[in-house]
Amino acid sequence: MSAFAQRLLAWFDQHGRHDLPWQHPREAYRVWLAEIMLQQTQVATVIPYFTRFIARFPDIHALAAAPLDDVLALWSGLGYYARARNLHRCARQIVAQYGGTFPRTLEALMELPGIGRSTAGAILAQAFGQRTPILDGNVRRVLARYGAVPGWPGTPAVQKRLWQLAEALLPDERMADYTQAIMDLGATVCTARKPACVRCPVAPGCAALAQNAVAEYPHPRSKKKRPQRHARLLLIRNPQGQLLLERRAPLGIWGGLWCPPLLGELHLASGTWAQILLDTASRVRQLPPLRHAFTHFDLELRPLQIELDAMPELICEPGQQLWVSLSTLSHLGLPAPVRRLIEQSFSLGST
DNA sequence: AAGACGGGGTG
DNA sequence: CACCCAGTCTT
Numbered sequence: 001m002s003a004f005a006q007r008l009l010a011w012f013d014q015h016g017r018h019d020l021p022w023q024h025p026r027e028a029y030r031v032w033l034a035e036i037m038l039q040q041t042q043v044a045t046v047i048p049y050f051t052r053f054i055a056r057f058p059d060i061h062a063l064a065a066a067p068l069d070d071v072l073a074l075w076s077g078l079g080y081y082a083r084a085r086n087l088h089r090c091a092r093q094i095v096a097q098y099g100g101t102f103p104r105t106l107e108a109l110m111e112l113p114g115i116g117r118s119t120a121g122a123i124l125a126q127a128f129g130q131r132t133p134i135l136d137g138n139v140r141r142v143l144a145r146y147g148a149v150p151g152w153p154g155t156p157a158v159q160k161r162l163w164q165l166a167e168a169l170l171p172d173e174r175m176a177d178y179t180q181a182i183m184d185l186g187a188t189v190c191t192a193r194k195p196a197c198v199r200c201p202v203a204p205g206c207a208a209l210a211q212n213a214v215a216e217y218p219h220p221r222s223k224k225k226r227p228q229r230h231a232r233l234l235l236i237r238n239p240q241g242q243l244l245l246e247r248r249a250p251l252g253i254w255g256g257l258w259c260p261p262l263l264g265e266l267h268l269a270s271g272t273w274a275q276i277l278l279d280t281a282s283r284v285r286q287l288p289p290l291r292h293a294f295t296h297f298d299l300e301l302r303p304l305q306i307e308l309d310a311m312p313e314l315i316c317e318p319g320q321q322l323w324v325s326l327s328t329l330s331h332l333g334l335p336a337p338v339r340r341l342i343e344q345s346f347s348l349g350s351t
Numbered sequence: 352a353a354g355a356c357g358g359g360g361t362g
Numbered sequence: 363c364a365c366c367c368a369g370t371c372t373t
Contacts, residue, residue, distance in 0.1 A: 038368035045359060046368085079357025082371075116370045136368040156352075183368055192366055193362070220365085253356075294357065336358065355372080361365085 004146065004202050005171035005178060011201035012181035015188075021050055026176060028102040028127040029060050035119045036083050038136075043187070049078055060100050064091040072256055072333035079336075081255055086114025104128055117163075125179040133166035134179055135159075138186025143169075144218035145190060148207035152219045226293075230300040232263035233338070234274055235287070235345060238308050242323040243342070245332070253294075254335045258322065260342070283307040287345050292337045303341060 017023075020043070022034035033053060037046045053074055057063040063071070068088050075084035090112045094100060102123065103109055109120035117135070124130040135143075140153045143165045151158040171178050189196050195214055197203050208214045236244040245258040261274040278284070287303040324332065326346055329339065 035368065040367060040369065041358075042360065042367055077358075079359085082356065086370080114370070118369065122368070134368080137366080138368065187368085296355065360367085
């Protein structure tokens with residue numbers, strides 16, 4: 001067994017995290033759900049979502065039987081909604097194809113929607129104790145430093161080196177603990193900024209530390225500036241004070257979520273109809289704009305509040321548009337910034 | 352090989 | 363504000 005793995009396991013027993021909700025019990029369904037939630041999302045954010053999910057969907061059969069809308073509603077606020085759609089598809093596929101039991105090979109797991117190599121490795125190691133590496137953001141950073149691996153980890157060549165290193169350092173036993181340990185090390189000691197090398201159990205073998213160049217690894221991605229985009233957000237209310245929502249297309253930004261009609265960028269199918277409605281409306285009020293940052297562009301939402309004197313005819317297919325009272329908003333899957341803007345706009349009796 | 356895909360945390 | 367985070371999928 002590598003000295004790296006030995007030192008890491010000994011450190012984990014003393015300083016690792018042993019109380020995360022998905023560790024008790026450490027079974028495939030819970031490990032899988034946690035791994036999907038933890039993609040690009042931090043532990044502290046995930047925990048309350050994980051707890052709510054398990055309470056609502058205690059096993060994979062419950063999840064597979066649920067409507068996608070219920071899953072999206074519980075996911076609202078976590079972002080990357082393709083994860084929730086894949087999660088739901090994956091649950092149904094595991095039930096249909098494997099009778100609700102997770103497959104135990106890397107190849108079979110990676111066939112499933114939303115499960116890539118790292119998530120498949122995490123499930124095999126944590127739930128089944130198999131000797132399979134993972135490579136998430138924390139592990140990438142730990143290994144890039146430990147092996148002084150040059151280059152930006154986003155490139156295939158660097159990825160390949162890191163996977164090889166991850167494989168080479170695996171222990172002969174205790175795979176579940178080891179997998180948790182290397183993530184804990186990245187999260188609490190080998191952090192992105194101000195790493196605590198004095199507390200690091202594997203400092204004796206760390207190549208970057210030996211070069212006194214820990215901060216040089218991993219090499220950051222080349223930076224590029226984000227384009228600015230903007231859109232009208234139409235907060236349309238009928239005479240009963242209900243708000244009009246429309247289901248967004250399944251793919252793309254906020255895919256499958258409910259959202260008031262948008263004009264301009266990110267527009268919905270009803271764009272033309274909404275434009276006409278806007279042109280003929282009499283009571284229109286501008287609300288303060290909201291800025292929202294995505295990974296790849298900045299979005300400014302410019303809300304208009306529109307109070308209708310009569311019910312208009314809706315133009316979309318049934319089930320794609322919805323009048324909702326403000327009090328039932330919380331049960332629907334809306335983008336978090338949009339939800340906040342609506343609550344803010346209507347909270348102080350500003351009708 | 353590069354881009355799409357959210358939202359929250361941190362210094 | 364800039365950067366980071368328990369990645370995967372598509373083109």
